[in-house]
Amino acid sequence: MKNHLLLFICLFISAITMAQELNSVIGVVVNASNDEPLENVNIVNLNQVKGTATNKEGSFQIVAKVNDTLHLSYLGFKSIKVRVTNDWLKFGSSKIELTELALALEEVIVNELKLTGYLEVDIKQVPIVNNNYRYSISGLPSGYEAGKSSTITKIIGSIFNPADFLHRMFGKNPNEMRKLKKMKEDDEIRNLLASRFDREMLMALLQVDRVDLDEIVSQCNYSKGFIQTANDLQILDAISECYEEYKVLNRSRK
Structure with a gap:
């Protein structure tokens, strides 16, 4: 008793x-x-x-x-x-x-094309638009998005060094990688991120600044166009997918 x-x-x-x-x-x-x-x-x-x-x-x-x-x-x-x-x-x-923020318009500079009439000269003034491609890797559920101008570099980087920058960023603090998993599993967090494009909540959760956050996604071979247009939830999923693929490839190399 x-x-x-x-x-x-x-x-x-x-x-x-x-x-x-x-x-x-x-x-x-x-x-x-x-x-x-x-x-x-x-x-x-x-x-x-x-x-x-x-x-x-x-x-x-x-x-x-x-x-x-x-x-x-x-x-x-x-x-x-x-x-x-x-x-x-x-x-x-x-x-x-x-507290409300003061609204300020950034200065916009418009550069006009100065055409000469000579095709060889004028064509060099036209901005180059890179189409985005996504390359698949055998053994992985999905591939990597890359720009046309650096196709070979992107593919080789995807195979041999897909997310080393990501690993270096969070390797000293694995708790941040555990946060990624929690963020993906929390429906409320996902709903909040889906409506945001400012990366502020992601930066606060992962304890990184905007430059490092963009660099993480870039080093995972996502294009500049994706980084600029994706919402915060898509960026979260991209980082999480990249890290999971890194672990798969890292285990296979060992």
């Missing part, structure tokens, strides 16, 4: 401990200038790799524990990171303010 009671107490304490360690926080996101609630603000827990969005009242609820970091982003507003505290978990809802 004592053994059963002791077991019950242990299970009860474990359940309480787990509930305290992993809970959920609720909050309201508003415009800092007028205190109006903001709908469809993207919110991601960078530690738990969980995502959600605010409703019409600006309210949200997301899985979190103490010291987790929430990343909040909304079009036209400055993105922020918020740390989850004991008080937040204990006392309930918290109001979070987002």
